[in-house]
Every structure is written in C-alpha cells, then in structure tokens.
Amino acid sequence: MSQNGTVAALRIAAISFVSAIAFAVPQAAMALSCDDIMSLVEHGVPEGVVVNTVKTSGTLFTADEVRCLADRGAPAAVVSTAKGMSSQEDPGAAAPVPVEKVEPQGSELDVEDEFESRAKAGAARELSDGEEQAGREPPKLKEAVAQYQAKKPLAASLMLFELLESEKYPEYEPKINYYLGRSLEMLEMFHTAQHHYMQVVRRPESQYFAYALPKMVKISRITGNDIELKRVVAKIPPDAYPPRAKSDLFYLLGVKAYGKDDLSRASKYFGQVAQNSPYYLKAEYYRGVIYNQQGKLKSAVRSFRDVFRQEMEVANDPRAIAEVSELKQLALLNIARIYYGIERYDESANYYNLVDHDSPHWPEALFELGWANFMQNNLNNTLGQLLTVRSGFFSESEWIPEAHVLRSL
Incomplete structure (x- = not known):
C-alpha cells in the first residue's frame, strides 16, 4: 500500500x-x-x-x-x-448532545428471562475460534476475515465497518461485530473493540457469544474499566459463562452482591473464583472482610492469611504489581486488628511487624503496634514506636495526631 x-x-x-x-x-x-x-x-x-x-x-x-x-x-x-x-x-453541566437512539438487534438486556434462555443456547453451540458459520455469507465478509487472519487488521476493520454501515446483512452482524472487535483489538483500540464485543453479547444466541464475552473480560483487565461487564454480567446465567471467563464474571457478581449488602451471596460468588485467576486475591480479600462483618473471625483470619501467603504470577505491569502489594499489606493489617480486638496482643504485634516499611500503611501499622505493646506493658517498645511515628521521616499527610494520646498514657 x-x-x-x-x-x-x-x-x-x-x-x-x-x-x-x-x-x-x-x-x-x-x-x-x-x-x-x-x-x-x-x-x-x-x-x-x-x-x-x-x-x-x-x-x-x-x-x-x-x-x-x-x-x-x-x-x-x-x-x-x-x-x-x-x-x-x-x-449535569456537560450534558451530551442528543443522538438518535438505535435499537440493538435481538433481545434487550433488560428482558432477563429471554436473555438467559438465549445465552444458554448460545453457550451450547460453542465452536473453535476460527470456525466459520454454516451457510452462504457475503464474499466481502469472507475476505475481511481472511484479511484479519493474515494479520492485516486495518484493512479488515475497514471492510467490516462498511458491511455494518450497509445494514444489508443483519443475520451476520454478530460475526461482523466479533471480527471487527478482534481487528480493533489488534490495533490496540481497546474501548472501541469492547463496544463491538458488547454488540455480540447483546445477542447471546449467537455462536460468537462464548468468544466475545472473554474478550470483554480481557479488555477490562487491560483498561481497568469493567463498567460494561457489570452491566451485563447479572443478566447471564452462570452455567452459560464461557470457561475462560468464569472466574472474572463470578468476581464481578460478588462485587455487585457486596454492593447490595448481600454478604452471603457475595461470599458464595467470591468462593468460585479460581486460584489461578488474576482476581483471586481480591476475591479472597473480600471474603475476609465479609467473614469479619459476620463475626466469623477464624474464617476471616484464614482468608486474610491466604491473601498474604498466596504467590501470584504478576505480569510486568506496575498497576497489577501495586494492587497485589496493597492487598497483602491490608491483609496483614486486618489480621493484626482482629487479634487486637480479641486481646491477643502478642499475635497482633507479630502481624503489625510484618507490614513493609515501604508501604503507605506502615505509619498506621507502627502506631497501632505501639498500642499492642502498651497493652502488654512493653512501654519501652511503645515509646520507641511513638518517637518513630512523630519523627521527621514521615510527611505531613502521614502525621497521626492520636499518637499524642498514647504518649500521654
């Protein structure tokens, strides 16, 4: 060219x-x-x-x-x-310019019963990723798919968009949207690709449903934006979840249930997240929080310990590495606070001491460790920790005024 x-x-x-x-x-x-x-x-x-x-x-x-x-x-x-x-x-100050509302083909997402039945039907017809639809299809669509498979996403996306714009092949729109999403994803236009995958998910009877949904999950990990997934996940019955997306979708269901204060249902969903899922630590941390809220302290400690001890293979992604580190430090704080609450101050102190000195939570852990030592009458240790908390080592944002209360005791 x-x-x-x-x-x-x-x-x-x-x-x-x-x-x-x-x-x-x-x-x-x-x-x-x-x-x-x-x-x-x-x-x-x-x-x-x-x-x-x-x-x-x-x-x-x-x-x-x-x-x-x-x-x-x-x-x-x-x-x-x-x-x-x-x-x-x-x-409200930046209201969008009104645009003509285009109704999607097939069922609406708010028609839950119909959506569920069609989702099950679509999942039952899962095909291998490159398999073609049976029957005759537009030559231009075949050519576009061939361009995509030849790793020419720009040419493929142009042809697929023209097919969509023509509105001549509504029965092939799931396939067109799916391969347009794949092409745009290859071009790293992730938000637009997710839009086209959503059009496939809106028609769950399609054979491409089971492939578009995992792609939406993958893009949500890349962009950190799971808004579209949260909109659709509750409408799909769990037995229709594609295997590659199950853990991610169960995690989102758990977050949704937790937001509604349905703790038992949330814990059940979080418990179905696989250990090899990128969401496992988050799910287990949520379970620890839920157990603590329910007064099940042994189970809470078990979940928080699992978060701290679990080794996760994290890609060379600074955001993912920071998230894992944050969860592990918060898990330690929660275990220490649970032991402090049941007056097992020695074990509480052990977990406070495990918080990394580089963690933004270290000043808080150090102050609470001072209280744990004070309750054990380890006054020298308490004073040393208070002097550290009040030192110039910490910035003003990390200043803890309550340290004066403990010092006065």
Missing part, C-alpha cells in the same frame, strides 16, 4: 472509531481515554467530529486526562470540552 493509501486508510479507520461511538446506544457509551482522543486528532479527523465524539461519549475526565490532552497538543476546543466534562464538575 502506498504512503497516501496508508494515511487514507488510517483516516477511515479513525472515522470508523468515531462512527462506532456516535451510533452506539447511549446507555452503552464507552469511556474515552486521552490516547483514544489523540488517536483521532493525529489521524486527521475533523475537529468538530472529535468534539462531538467527546461530548456524546459521556466520559467524566480526570484532571490528569485533561492535562494530557493539553500537553499533547489537542485542539483548544477539544481540551475545553473535556474540561467541561471533568469528573470534578457537576455531571
């Missing part, structure tokens, strides 16, 4: 990204990141189109994202629009 042709294709792919959002159902609008917006700008999408895309996305931008847009040279109108939709602002 010539340089001009490549630029033109990139421009069309970027516009397909805009169109995918512009014609999406408002309730399923995807959050935009600074990278997504700058991708549109850098591909030459007109400023007015970018502004309208930002407005209709419904995204609440953080101050860092607004700053990112400004630093990377986004047009002033785009930066101003994002700033007006800042999460620090009143959401």
